[in-house]
Amino acid sequence: MRIKVKKNDIVTVISGSDKGKSGKVLKVFPKEGKVIVEKVNFVKKHTKPSQKVQQGGIVEKEAPVNISKVKVICNKCGKPSRMKITTIAGGKRVRVCKKCNEMIDEK
Numbered sequence: 001m002r003i004k005v006k007k008n009d010i011v012t013v014i015s016g017s018d019k020g021k022s023g024k025v026l027k028v029f030p031k032e033g034k035v036i037v038e039k040v041n042f043v044k045k046h047t048k049p050s051q052k053v054q055q056g057g058i059v060e061k062e063a064p065v066n067i068s069k070v071k072v073i074c075n076k077c078g079k080p081s082r083m084k085i086t087t088i089a090g091g092k093r094v095r096v097c098k099k100c101n102e103m104i105d106e107k
């Protein structure tokens with residue numbers, strides 16, 4: 001499975017309870033096919049007091065979302081779009097938006 005989502009991409013959630021939310025990709029887990037998206041899929045975690053955290057309690061933290069549940073928002077046309085991967089001169093692989101046909105990655 002080829003991961004077409006990269007860190008710092010803006011994605012929108014297309015299914016599940018967070019459908020319609022969008023945010024920045026904070027982390028990608030290529031093996032698991034999952035991503036952590038800012039402010040999406042918050043889960044409550046119980047923490048115990050430690051040296052770092054003075055107070056124990058409940059913290060909300062983003063949990064990984066399956067990559068099939070998100071779509072990258074094109075930074076050229078601003079629409080959630082599927083991406084295709086093209087090899088450009090010099091052998092670099094870049095992602096191209098299927099809606100506007102613009103490269104969303106740096107050359």
Ligand SMILES: [Zn+2]
Pocket residue numbers: 074075076077078079081097098099100101102
């Ligand atoms: Zn586009």
